Amino acid sequence: MDCSESLMLQATSRRALLLGGASFAAWAYLPRFARAADGRDPRFVTIILRGALDGLATVAPVGDPDYAGLHGAIALRADGPNAAVMLDPFFGLHPAMPEFARMYRAKQAAVVHAVATSYRDRSHFDGQDVLESGFPGPGRVQSGWLNRALEALPKGERVTSALAVGPTTPLVLRGAAPTVGWAPTALPQAADDTAMRLLDLYQHRDPTLASALTQGLQLEKQAQGDEMKPKPGGGGVAAMRLVARGAAKLMAADDGPRIGALAFDGWDTHANEGGPVGRLAQLLGGLDGALAEFQSGLGARWRDTVIVVATEFGRTARINGTEGTDHGTGTIALLAGGAVNGGRMITDWPGLKPANLYQARDLAPTIDLRAVIKGVLHDQFGLGERVLADTVFPDSAPVKPMKGLVA
Amino acid sequence: MARDSQAALIALNRFGFGARGGAAGDFINAASDPRGFVLSELVRPNGALLEVPGLLSTPELGKQVFDYQAEIKQARDAAKAAQQGASETPPQGSDAKPQQLRNLSLSTAAKEIAGKDPAMQPQAADGANAAMQPPTMQTAAAPPKPPAQPLNIIQKTFRAEALARLQRGVVADCGFVERLVVFWSNHFCISANKGALARMWAGSFEREAVRPHVLGRFSDMLKTVEQHPAMLFFLDNQQSLGPDSRAGINRNRGLNENLAREIMELHTLGVGGGYTQDDVTSLARVITGWTFAGRRGQLGAPGSFVFNANAHQPGPQRVLGKTYAQAGVAQGEAVLADIVRHPSTAKFIATKFARHFVADDPPPALVAKLQDSFTKTDGDLRALATALVGADEAWQAPLTKMRSPYEFVVASGRLLARNPEDPTRYLNGLNLLGQPLWSPAGPNGFPDTTAAWAAPEGIKLRLDISAQLASQLADKFDPRDLLELVAADAASPETRRTIERAETRQQALALLLMSPEFQRR
Numbered sequence: 063m064d065c066s067e068s069l070m071l072q073a074t075s076r077r078a079l080l081l082g083g084a085s086f087a088a089w090a091y092l093p094r095f096a097r098a099a100d101g102r103d104p105r106f107v108t109i110i111l112r113g114a115l116d117g118l119a120t121v122a123p124v125g126d127p128d129y130a131g132l133h134g135a136i137a138l139r140a141d142g143p144n145a146a147v148m149l150d151p152f153f154g155l156h157p158a159m160p161e162f163a164r165m166y167r168a169k170q171a172a173v174v175h176a177v178a179t180s181y182r183d184r185s186h187f188d189g190q191d192v193l194e195s196g197f198p199g200p201g202r203v204q205s206g207w208l209n210r211a212l213e214a215l216p217k218g219e220r221v222t223s224a225l226a227v228g229p230t231t232p233l234v235l236r237g238a239a240p241t242v243g244w245a246p247t248a249l250p251q252a253a254d255d256t257a258m259r260l261l262d263l264y265q266h267r268d269p270t271l272a273s274a275l276t277q278g279l280q281l282e283k284q285a286q287g288d289e290m291k292p293k294p295g296g297g298g299v300a301a302m303r304l305v306a307r308g309a310a311k312l313m314a315a316d317d318g319p320r321i322g323a324l325a326f327d328g329w330d331t332h333a334n335e336g337g338p339v340g341r342l343a344q345l346l347g348g349l350d351g352a353l354a355e356f357q358s359g360l361g362a363r364w365r366d367t368v369i370v371v372a373t374e375f376g377r378t379a380r381i382n383g384t385e386g387t388d389h390g391t392g393t394i395a396l397l398a399g400g401a402v403n404g405g406r407m408i409t410d411w412p413g414l415k416p417a418n419l420y421q422a423r424d425l426a427p428t429i430d431l432r433a434v435i436k437g438v439l440h441d442q443f444g445l446g447e448r449v450l451a452d453t454v455f456p457d458s459a460p461v462k463p464m465k466g467l468v469a
Numbered sequence: 470m471a472r473d474s475q476a477a478l479i480a481l482n483r484f485g486f487g488a489r490g491g492a493a494g495d496f497i498n499a500a501s502d503p504r505g506f507v508l509s510e511l512v513r514p515n516g517a518l519l520e521v522p523g524l525l526s527t528p529e530l531g532k533q534v535f536d537y538q539a540e541i542k543q544a545r546d547a548a549k550a551a552q553q554g555a556s557e558t559p560p561q562g563s564d565a566k567p568q569q570l571r572n573l574s575l576s577t578a579a580k581e582i583a584g585k586d587p588a589m590q591p592q593a594a595d596g597a598n599a600a601m602q603p604p605t606m607q608t609a610a611a612p613p614k615p616p617a618q619p620l621n622i623i624q625k626t627f628r629a630e631a632l633a634r635l636q637r638g639v640v641a642d643c644g645f646v647e648r649l650v651v652f653w654s655n656h657f658c659i660s661a662n663k664g665a666l667a668r669m670w671a672g673s674f675e676r677e678a679v680r681p682h683v684l685g686r687f688s689d690m691l692k693t694v695e696q697h698p699a700m701l702f703f704l705d706n707q708q709s710l711g712p713d714s715r716a717g718i719n720r721n722r723g724l725n726e727n728l729a730r731e732i733m734e735l736h737t738l739g740v741g742g743g744y745t746q747d748d749v750t751s752l753a754r755v756i757t758g759w760t761f762a763g764r765r766g767q768l769g770a771p772g773s774f775v776f777n778a779n780a781h782q783p784g785p786q787r788v789l790g791k792t793y794a795q796a797g798v799a800q801g802e803a804v805l806a807d808i809v810r811h812p813s814t815a816k817f818i819a820t821k822f823a824r825h826f827v828a829d830d831p832p833p834a835l836v837a838k839l840q841d842s843f844t845k846t847d848g849d850l851r852a853l854a855t856a857l858v859g860a861d862e863a864w865q866a867p868l869t870k871m872r873s874p875y876e877f878v879v880a881s882g883r884l885l886a887r888n889p890e891d892p893t894r895y896l897n898g899l900n901l902l903g904q905p906l907w908s909p910a911g912p913n914g915f916p917d918t919t920a921a922w923a924a925p926e927g928i929k930l931r932l933d934i935s936a937q938l939a940s941q942l943a944d945k946f947d948p949r950d951l952l953e954l955v956a957a958d959a960a961s962p963e964t965r966r967t968i969e970r971a972e973t974r975q976q977a978l979a980l981l982l983m984s985p986e987f988q989r990r
Contacts, residue, residue, distance in 0.1 A: 113911075184730070184749075185740045187913055200740075231924070252936030256976050259967055260932060260983050266963040268985045270923060278929030327910055332727040333705045383723025384708035389730070421746065 086309040087231045088319035090240040093443065094218035104401065104442045105313055105360065105367040106321045108208060108435075109352070110234055112190055113329035115373040117393030118425060119342055120159075121173045121407075125152035128414035132380045136337035144338030149173065153407050157338050158346040161354040165398050169405035172467070174395040174434050176412050178375060178427030180458075184389035186330065189374030194233035196432070196455045205237030208323055211439055211454045212239035221319045232325040242277075242319070299348030302326050306352035310359025324352075329373060333384040353398050367399035368438050368468060372431060378423050379414055392425030395434055401442070403469040408434075433464045441468035474959035476503035479864055482872070482990040483826060486644030487880035488954045490946075495642070496957050507858050510646045511851055517646050517683040519676050521633045527673045527698055530626060531772015534669045535764035537622050623669050627661065630672020631892040631906055638879040639888050649683045649854055650675065651875060652825050654907075657694045657736060658914040659703035661907045666702050671907035674699035687818065687848030688809040692802060695732060696774045698761035704728035704912065711757040711782025724782075729753035731912045737808045739817030748789055754782040755793065756801045815843040818853075821917070826857060828866045829918045835862035868989040871922040873915065874902035876990070877931065881982060884951060885942055898934055902927060932983055939978035948977035956986040 093104075122138040123129045124146055130137045138146040138154050146154025147163040153175070155163050165171035181192035181200065188200035196207025221242065235241050257279055264272035305324060312318040328345060335342045349371070357364050376393030392412070397404065410428040412418050420426040436450045440463045451459040477500035481488050484507045488495040499506040510516055525533075620628070638647045654675045661668040678697040682690035694700050701707045709725035710717040717723050729752035733744045758781030762769040769775040776798040785794040791807065793800050808814060819839035823831035835857075842849075842856040857863055872880060878898045882889060889895060899906050909915045916922070948968050952960055964984045971977035981987060 183740075184746060185734050186911065188740055252932045252979060253976070255972070256936055256979050257932060259971065259976070260980055263963055263967045263980065263984065267961050268989070270919075271928060271985065271988070274923050274925045274928045275932070277925035278927075278932075330911075332725055333708050382725050383710050383712065383717065384705060384725040385722070386705075386725065388724075388726045 086305050086322055086324045087235050087241050088221070088309075088313070088322035089212045089235070090242045090319070091212075091220055092218040092317070093320055094216035103363065103366050104320065105363055105399075106438070106442050107309070107313070107356065107367070107369045107399075108234060108323050109349070109369060109371045110190075110194060110232060110323065110325040111329050111349070111371065111373040112186070112325055112327045113331075113373075114186065114189070114375050114377055114389055115329045115393055116331060116335065116342060116377040116387050117175065117177075117373075118376070118379060119335065119337070119387075120156050120346060121149070121175060121394050122146055122154045122156070123152060123175075123411065123414065124148075124154040126411075126414050132414055134381045135385055136335050136340075136381055138338060146338070150407055152411075153409075156343065156346050158343040159350040161350045161357075162396065162398065165353070165357070166405055169469075170400050170402055171396070171398040172402055172404040173407050173409075174397070174429055174431075175407060175409035176392045176425055176427055177395050177429040177431050177434065178392050179431045181375065182391065184375065184391075186374060186389070191233065193372060193374045193431070196234075198457050203233060203236075206232070206234035206323075207435070207454050208234045208321070209237030209239045209241070211443070211445060211450075212321060213237070214445055214449045214453060215443060219317070221317060232323050234325075235323040242280075299344055299351070302348035303351040303355055306355040307359055310356045314360045314363050326352075331377070331386050332382070332388060333386040335381075335386040356398075357400075365400040368401050368442055369396075369398045370435060370438055371396035371398070372435075376425055379419055379425050380423065390424035391420045392427035395431055397434075397438070397467065401468050403466055408464075408467075429464075430461045432458050432461045434467065436461070437464035437467045439463075472497075472500045473503060474500055474957050476500070476864060477506075478956055478959040478986065479503065479868065480507050481643065482880075483863070483868065483870070484643065484645045484648065484858065486638055486641065486647060486876060487883055487987070489640075489883045490886040490951065490954060493642075496954055499643070500957070503864070504858055507643055507645050508855065510641070510643055511684060511854060513646075517650055517680045519633055519637055519680055523629060524633060524672065524676065525626075527670055527677060528770045528772040530669045530673055531666065531698065531761070533622050533626070534665055535771055538665070539764070623665050627668050627671065628892050628896075630676075631896060632889060634672065634675070634906075635879065635882070635889050635892055635895050639882045644879075644883075645854070645858075646683065648826075648876075649850075650680055652822070653683055653690065653850075654679050655909070655914040655917075656821065657690070657700070658909050658912065659699050659907070660909055660912075663703050667699060670697075670699035670702070675907075682850065684851040684854070685849075687814075687843070687850055688806060690850070691736065691805055691809060694736070695728070695756070695801075695805065696759060698772055698774055701728070701759060701761055701774070704731055706756060707760040709753060709757050710780045711754060713784075714757060714780050714782055716777070716780045717757075717782075724750070724753050724757065726750055726753035729756060732805075733808070735913055737817065738811055738813040742813030742817060743811070744789060747787075751786045751788045752801075752804060755786045755788065755804050757782045759798070759801060809848055812844070815840045815848075819843055822853065822857065823863075825917050827863050828869060829920075832862040832866060835860050838862075868985075869919060870990050871919045872988055872990050873917075873922055874899050874904035874927075874931075875906070877902070877988070880987065881935075881938060884955060884982075884987075885938070885946070887942075901930055901934065931988070932979070935982035936975075936979040939975045939982065943974040943978040946974070946978065948974060948981050951978070952981055952986075955981065960984075960986055 118129070118133060119136060119138065122133070124138060124140045138156060140146060140148055140154055144157050147157060147160070148154045149166055153173070155166070162171055179189070179192045180198045181189050191200045191203055194206045195202045196210065231241050257275070261272060261275050264275055309322055309324060313320065313322060326349065331342050334340065353369065356367070356369060360367055372395045373393055376390040377387035378390045382388050408429070412426040412428050414425070416422055418426055432455045436455065439445045439450060439454065440447070445454065447463060450463060455461070477496050480499040480503040481495060638644060641647050657679060659667055659671060659674055661671040674697055678693040678700070679690065682693065704727045705725045706728040710720065710722050712723040726749055730749045732752065733742065733749060734740050738744055758777045760775060760777050760780065762771050762773055762775050764771055768777055778797060781797065785792050786800065788804050789807070789811070793803050795803050819836050820831065822839055823836050827835060838860050839853060839856055842852050846852040878895050882895070896906055904915050948971070952965065952968055964986055967980050967984070968977045971980055
């Protein structure tokens, strides 16, 4: 393959990744207790699903007498072709997620249902800001809850490798604690000497760009030699797997990052959402594949890992006029990883009777997502209730960390 | 007037697309009368229109897509029939496979068009085939491979539309009007990744719905945008049926509130602009029936906006505290006309406009001036642009914004006098830098803050792109002369020294393209 050919291929791959709507970023340091004597070396990953995941289509309350009527043509069923995988007599998992079903049976995965952030309107962008910033309301976009959690952790050595895809760090990990990122090289790189001269100019004239360029150069170096070679044309689903594979590989290393965040786009299923097969099914297959990549890539470290999958809000309980769902409220969060106290549905099911729906249209949230994340951060990293209530999720003292999420 | 180099830099970079290379003398002209240089573009009649031979109207383009889809389907049916006839045993597994082997391009295109799933479309739509494969990059040494697939009509159209837009940006005097077009086009964005029709219409949408009103009225732009087939397709309104309309009852389908919500949240009032979920749902009912005619043309010319009374929710609706009893399309038009005059709209537009051109946190006095202009002139967008350029705040704020990738690639093209004949390089650059043309990730468009475009990854990629461009073009230029064209005595001593001391012309040009004078605006 000549070099122009490979340039083209790489350019295509890079595009596929960027447009595939999948990205990863990580804390640039190891937590100091990472090599503690007890041999436990916790990993934490959060996967943000942007666009609002239909929780009722992913983990369907097939035992709820109102579900089938509300979700209509796209409702999952307990039997027949493409049946849901029943997690218990009441809830069925989407058939596009066999890996998650396997983890659930192995007690390494759990579902939190009828969950929501504190946001009660229906703008994606504000909803994502609340989900990722950890503040009770929108408009605070300087830092994310995961970054503030990092600031509360004892900082150890700098990680020597990291990987991120996408031109920006997701808000959840933005903030004062330094993060790292990387994307596969798509172009012949500028010569080091040129880069150093530019850096010198920026240091004199533009400190912001100097800092950005410094980081950009370091990240490129760290990632060199990495074998991650995405294949062109894979689409968003392939990108999810691919990013997860790269993230898992780096996080498995002794000197790799321990705490990271991924963001997957594309969950805004207003029309033709599809039931057991179709658009949402494809996306869920991608998410399922990403979770499987983490399990295989992390190897022995899977044992110490918790992955939290969350979305900004849910979708309407009743399908709309175009076999899709509009912006809603309550949805699900998924937990996966060897450290999860799994094999269970965590829910205080509100029911789907008209009177029980939020504003007569959405699954009513009965669990605050912050309780779930607080519980995991407490169990995984020993973060205290106070710092969780004041700093990580400001003004959230009444929302107590959920207990027993980590085995 | 005295020569004002700093103001010239602002005129060219904050309001325009940067200085052109060659003998245009942009910097000198801008320095002698910075405001006049920017404003002169606003008074040219029809200066925002883009009329290029060969670019077709939305219905014409729609017909081409429909015809192409029919052709693909026919070919697929024929292939299937031939295959079934040739073999006694039924085909195993997927029926697509054998055909894929026979005619790769046809099946790729068919998948692209038949695919119902917009999220899965981007790569199939134009990725490996069109944008990434410039013929000039294939060398004689390349290993044998299948002959390049001819571009399909959708890819050809997208590239022709992209080329026309890029050329306009590269040759414009100041580029202020083109910057306005890009701003409004991003405000009312669609994404070509939604599917074949969106890719086909991305350019015509901008030419028909945005450009005619960039120096006209916001209310006209809003109405044209929300009734344009591309927007109706992008935000699913062609699928939305009034639950009590004849079509809704017959087909047992109903509302999709996607477009109604984004009209309020993203196009006019802004989030927190004083509307409720009930307002969104009511507006969704009001605009049921706003659709476009399909392939068979039962409702009108295929690919044109039509009001389908059969899909319209009958009866009065209450939106933002007012009842609209009008029948038909007039009901929605009346709501839009009122929303334009809502104080939240003036505030939202003024803030966004100032943020785009001046600063992430724009001076409140500037926002107030723009809001005032918008309100007093009933949304006259030429007046809004004039008010922006007339405001001292817009000239006093330091150059802290970053050029977006689009502004960067166009500015490079202008300086290096590369009026493109092929859009490939530009499109590639935009893809790499995270701003693929007409394809934002969501209906909120591309980000408009410095942080979004000054990320480490993005800066490093800009450097790599600049180095690559410089390695190919530097022999034609003296970078010191180019610095005079870009910034003259507004260039910092450090930038001047960095360029003068570079060890090669290539290096000097790459550094110039990456200098704060070229990246900031």
